[in-house]
Amino acid sequence: MALISARQLTVQMMQNPQILAALQERLDGLVGSPSGYMESLPKVVKRRVNALKNLQVKCAHIEAKFYEEVHELERKYAALYQPLFDKRSDIIKAVYEPTDEECEWKQEDEEELTDEMKEKAKLEDEKKDEEKEDPKGIPEFWLTVFKNVDLLSEMLQEHDEPILKHLQDIKVKFSDAGQPMSFTLEFYFERNDFFTNTVLTKTYKMRSEPDESDPFSFDGPEIMGCTGCTIDWTKGKNVTLKTIKKKQKHKGRGTVRTVTKTVPNDSFFNFFSPPEVPENGELDEDSEAVLAADFEIGHFIRERIVPRAVLYFTGEAIEDDDDDVSKRIGKRLMKRMIQTMTRRYGPSPL
Numbered sequence: 001m002a003l004i005s006a007r008q009l010t011v012q013m014m015q016n017p018q019i020l021a022a023l024q025e026r027l028d029g030l031v032g033s034p035s036g037y038m039e040s041l042p043k044v045v046k047r048r049v050n051a052l053k054n055l056q057v058k059c060a061h062i063e064a065k066f067y068e069e070v071h072e073l074e075r076k077y078a079a080l081y082q083p084l085f086d087k088r089s090d091i092i093k094a095v096y097e098p099t100d101e102e103c104e105w106k107q108e109d110e111e112e113l114t115d116e117m118k119e120k121a122k123l124e125d126e127k128k129d130e131e132k133e134d135p136k137g138i139p140e141f142w143l144t145v146f147k148n149v150d151l152l153s154e155m156l157q158e159h160d161e162p163i164l165k166h167l168q169d170i171k172v173k174f175s176d177a178g179q180p181m182s183f184t185l186e187f188y189f190e191r192n193d194f195f196t197n198t199v200l201t202k203t204y205k206m207r208s209e210p211d212e213s214d215p216f217s218f219d220g221p222e223i224m225g226c227t228g229c230t231i232d233w234t235k236g237k238n239v240t241l242k243t244i245k246k247k248q249k250h251k252g253r254g255t256v257r258t259v260t261k262t263v264p265n266d267s268f269f270n271f272f273s274p275p276e277v278p279e280n281g282e283l284d285e286d287s288e289a290v291l292a293a294d295f296e297i298g299h300f301i302r303e304r305i306v307p308r309a310v311l312y313f314t315g316e317a318i319e320d321d322d323d324d325v326s327k328r329i330g331k332r333l334m335k336r337m338i339q340t341m342t343r344r345y346g347p348s349p350l
Helices: 006-014 017-030 043-092 108-112 115-131 141-148 158-164 268-272 285-305 309-314 318-345
Strands: 167-174 182-189 199-207 222-227 241-249 256-264
Touching: 043 167, 141 158, 141 167, 141 309, 158 268, 167 285, 182 285, 199 268, 199 285, 222 285, 285 309
Parallel strands: none
Antiparallel strands: 167 182, 182 199, 199 222, 241 256
């Protein structure tokens, strides 16, 4: 019998819920477990260690101030970026036609082409343009961006795509100076048959201060909650709901009737209706998972998609981001998967 490779063995192990549960149990036992060294220290040394911890708490508060100033810098530079983003939007929407000089872009592979080959390629491109109708702006720009990014394409359903063809721009607005830290994603739509809104918004409220009960966990601003908006759907066009028919049997008479029910439907536009965070901050596991993914998506759109949209449209930015995104959310998703498996199948007998 051929030996099983390490890779195959790993795959088999990760598909076994009992092994996953046992692994989680071992990890839970390792993370944060004291070595016993601290307990062995003399009382006078422990006292000095406590002094170091107090210094560390002060460091955390200084770090929080640092991130507040970073937010102010983001606000300042957002105003400098915005004219460029506005021009990008005008080109996409065909409000502005860029000049020949603005359209000049030297491809890396052009260096190896002879003048004759360049002229031939130019003629072929012109012939293709003549055969097609002259498109306005850059059609389906944002829809293409979404479809090119795994994190966003997983949210898209087939019935979302006709709507997102009308998406014309996405902007990021930061909270004003002196206001609580937050940012808002604004999705601008041209007139369409699906809803009457011209702008859909999603606001993320953040906090940049250490938690008094656990100051050492501070690792920069965290999102405390988010607020969507009401979408004014045209009658019969709400893709976040679907109608199903269900047969019901009357207990007494035994007759069967068909009942029509409206139930939630998978859609990108559920993004604008996040779970509400109660005042006590406690959420059930499903809501917590939805919000965790929502926060990742909101940050990703703000930090990557809006500033570098053209590179996601062409696909040039995707390869670089694959590893970064995986590192950032992969561990969290894997941990949640293991926890789900543990709840479903119970603790491992191993």
